[in-house]
């Protein structure tokens with residue numbers, strides 16, 4: 001009888017009643033139904049999370065629920081409203097960290113790679129074909145707080161408006177980016193970027209700076225795999241979107257001989273498994289296998 005009742009209760013999603021250990025603590029693994037709430041299938045972090053599920057023996061039987069960034073954020077908001085346990089794939093910079101009290105789970109196997117950077121990559125031959133654009137792209141770099149300020153303002157207005165205002169307020173940085181370059185007269189350049197807010201901010205700022213220097217700029221948001229492929233094939237000229245060395249590692253490895261890596265344009269990003277601070281758990285190692 002008792003086991004039948006546990007079975008019925010156990011069917012409910014996020015049913016904490018079924019997830020209490022004998023000592024009264026919460027079995028968070030059971031409470032989240034052995035499921036990590038992920039984002040878009042094409043994101044680098046989705047691949048990292050899948051590898052994490054394979055690398056950690058204690059995550060046997062766990063699943064990654066792929067959806068979208070908006071879907072993940074809606075589930076996060078809902079869980080926090082109810083103080084329910086939830087485990088998401090999360091990253092910095094992102095406003096969710098200022099909106100909610102969240103923490104990264106420690107990752108002793110390093111499957112998410114720790115702190116990393118965002119790089120600028122260009123197609124082979126860009127240096128010769130478009131020396132001024134190449135130089136600006138090579139000199140483009142800013143800090144997490146710059147990117148965050150554009151992202152924050154864009155929530156109220158638009159990325160276009162926020163980028164414009166950031167450029168106005170940070171002429172010293174922009175001057176460094178365009179240093180020793182000549183304006184051009186309407187040359188076309190295509191940037192490939194990704195659809196997340198971090199890269200909506202950086203691509204818009206770069207677009208406006210290049211436009212001020214006389215370029216016609218087209219920005220195309222695509223999946224990270226397509227970013228690398230487009231630069232390798234020469235279909236696009238440049239991208240300020242790759243997160244390296246970890247998040248986009250599989251794409252980088254595949255295309256590294258056919259692209260030019262100009263190095264980092266921003267330092268201090270991070271990806272990982274993220275939980276609300278009210279969850280009394282610190283490490284991926286604290287999670288339990290489904291049939292354990």
Ligand code: PBE
Pocket residue numbers: 042043044045046091194196198224243247271
């Ligand atoms: N992200 C944000 C992206 C890169 C930028 C971490 C969600 C990803 O490919 O996973």
